[in-house]
Amino acid sequence: xxxxxxRNTAANINIDTSMYxxxxxxxxxxxxxxxxxxxxxxxxxxxxxxxxxxxxFRLRSLEIYNELKxxxxxxxxxxxxxxxIVTYVRPNTKMQTRWEDVPQDIKETFEKLGIxxxxxxxxxxxxxxxxxxxVYHNIQDIVAKQGVVYSDFESALRGNYADMIQEHFMxxxxxxxxxxxxxxxxxxSGGSFVYVPKGVHMAFPLQSYFRFNAKGAGQFEHTLIIVxxxxxxxxxxxxxxxxxxVANLHAGCxxxxxxxxxxxxxxxxxxxxxxxxxxxxxxxxxxxxxxxEWVSGSFGSHISYxxxxxxLVGEKxxxxxxxxxxxxxxxxxxxxxxxxxxxxxxxxxxxxxxISKGGGVSTYRSAVYIDKNAHGSKASVSCESLMLDAGxxxxxxxxxxIHNDDVDVGHEAKIGRISDDAIFYLMSRxxxxxxxxxxIVSGFAxxxxxxxxxxxxxxxxxxxxxxxxxxx
Numbered sequence: 001x002x003x004x005x006x007r008n009t010a011a012n013i014n015i016d017t018s019m020y021x022x023x024x025x026x027x028x029x030x031x032x033x034x035x036x037x038x039x040x041x042x043x044x045x046x047x048x049x050x051x052x053x054x055x056x057f058r059l060r061s062l063e064i065y066n067e068l069k070x071x072x073x074x075x076x077x078x079x080x081x082x083x084x085i086v087t088y089v090r091p092n093t094k095m096q097t098r099w100e101d102v103p104q105d106i107k108e109t110f111e112k113l114g115i116x117x118x119x120x121x122x123x124x125x126x127x128x129x130x131x132x133x134x135v136y137h138n139i140q141d142i143v144a145k146q147g148v149v150y151s152d153f154e155s156a157l158r159g160n161y162a163d164m165i166q167e168h169f170m171x172x173x174x175x176x177x178x179x180x181x182x183x184x185x186x187x188x189s190g191g192s193f194v195y196v197p198k199g200v201h202m203a204f205p206l207q208s209y210f211r212f213n214a215k216g217a218g219q220f221e222h223t224l225i226i227v228x229x230x231x232x233x234x235x236x237x238x239x240x241x242x243x244x245x246v247a248n249l250h251a252g253c254x255x256x257x258x259x260x261x262x263x264x265x266x267x268x269x270x271x272x273x274x275x276x277x278x279x280x281x282x283x284x285x286x287x288x289x290x291x292x293e294w295v296s297g298s299f300g301s302h303i304s305y306x307x308x309x310x311x312l313v314g315e316k317x318x319x320x321x322x323x324x325x326x327x328x329x330x331x332x333x334x335x336x337x338x339x340x341x342x343x344x345x346x347x348x349x350x351x352x353x354x355i356s357k358g359g360g361v362s363t364y365r366s367a368v369y370i371d372k373n374a375h376g377s378k379a380s381v382s383c384e385s386l387m388l389d390a391g392x393x394x395x396x397x398x399x400x401x402i403h404n405d406d407v408d409v410g411h412e413a414k415i416g417r418i419s420d421d422a423i424f425y426l427m428s429r430x431x432x433x434x435x436x437x438x439x440i441v442s443g444f445a446x447x448x449x450x451x452x453x454x455x456x457x458x459x460x461x462x463x464x465x466x467x468x469x470x471x472x
């Protein structure tokens with residue numbers, strides 16, 4: 001009960017929107033040329049000092065990118081012009097392991113976002129990426145002594161875990177997955193690598209935070225997490241960016257490998273600016289008895305395509321996805337989840353909430369596949385949409401493909417508006433109308449916020465309040 005009180009109290013704190021919408025001048029930053037050519041990809045590979053196999057992988061991905069078509073079944077991407085996007089922006093610093101060594105302007109950025117404080121109080125390790133490169137990475141000694149590896153991706157690529165990286169890199173999400181996965185394979189930069197050894201249960205989360213400061217650029221970080229047998233990890237991902245009057249692009253990739261009887265919780269709060277095209281791809285492979293939990297809050301971007309996928313490949317593997325999406329003026333957010341049941345007695349639960357306001361468009365899109373060999377499996381899908389005005393739109397596009405009679409599958413969908421009676425009741429108790437609406441929307445999103453650590457639940461509630469005021 002005390003936690004609920006703390007959350008509700010914290011949610012009523014007013015915050016300054018400059019916490020998210022601020023920027024710094026690019027002083028001595030390196031930018032490659034805009035566009036996507038073989039010369040640009042080769043130059044990036046040279047700058048990264050890639051091993052030969054990675055250089056070849058980038059060039060093959062570029063070929064695939066040029067072959068594949070832009071998706072035409074979701075939000076319109078015709079205003080995203082790759083010839084204008086800068087695919088690599090390097091800050092004027094090397095990655096640091098001591099916070100005091102990070103350049104002052106970058107340090108101020110992350111101080112404003114609360115990253116160092118979170119590290120000091122509740123995290124086992126932190127990675128902070130600024131534009132295309134990690135600028136800070138650190139892991140607590142007690143965690144490292146357990147054998148946990150938490151590294152920037154590029155150090156891992158050239159270090160003791162190089163063979164593990166090569167074995168797993170873009171195996172769940174291949175360049176042929178879709179056009180923007182191929183783009184990622186060609187120009188990826190930054191990101192994190194995590195390995196949790198057998199039997200290790202992480203008491204505190206790890207976190208990566210991605211801050212996008214550059215104008216007219218793309219961010220293409222790669223996150224690879226391997227949780228070995230009987231191990232547990234909670235990984236938190238945060239994202240934000242200032243708003244510009246030109247398109248920015250985010251096309252990262254997240255690959256999660258969950259071994260036998262292992263458990264991974266992956267939490268994300270995305271607050272991209274509303275000039276952002278968010279074309280992120282996330283996928284998990286879960287072995288027998290393992291579990292993946294996705295917790296997702298999506299509050300920014302002009303256009304989003306985002307559908308975390310769980311492949312349940314071992315008996316009794318299970319997956320849960322809990323997400324909330326808020327689409328405001330000028331936003332078209334196409335989000336959901338995919339569940340593939342490929343073994344017996346697997347289970348999945350999808351619970352989503354979407355909110356649209358000010359003419360925003362929110363689309364829930366899911367796919368549940370149950371293989372002929374997945375007997376005894378269970379799948380549950382629940383999607384609820386809340387429209388806050390007559391000009392907004394909400395659609396649900398669920399798909400189910402079932403090849404086995406011995407399964408239990410359920411689906412529920414609701415679309416509605418805020419009740420005038422509920423608003424009247426709260427106003428009769430002395431609550432202003434705007435505050436009453438914010439309270440109702442926060443309550444609607446509560447199934448997601450209650451799954452987050454307290455400080456991230458507070459951030460999500462604050463984002464809802466700011467969206468309701470139309471200030472983000």
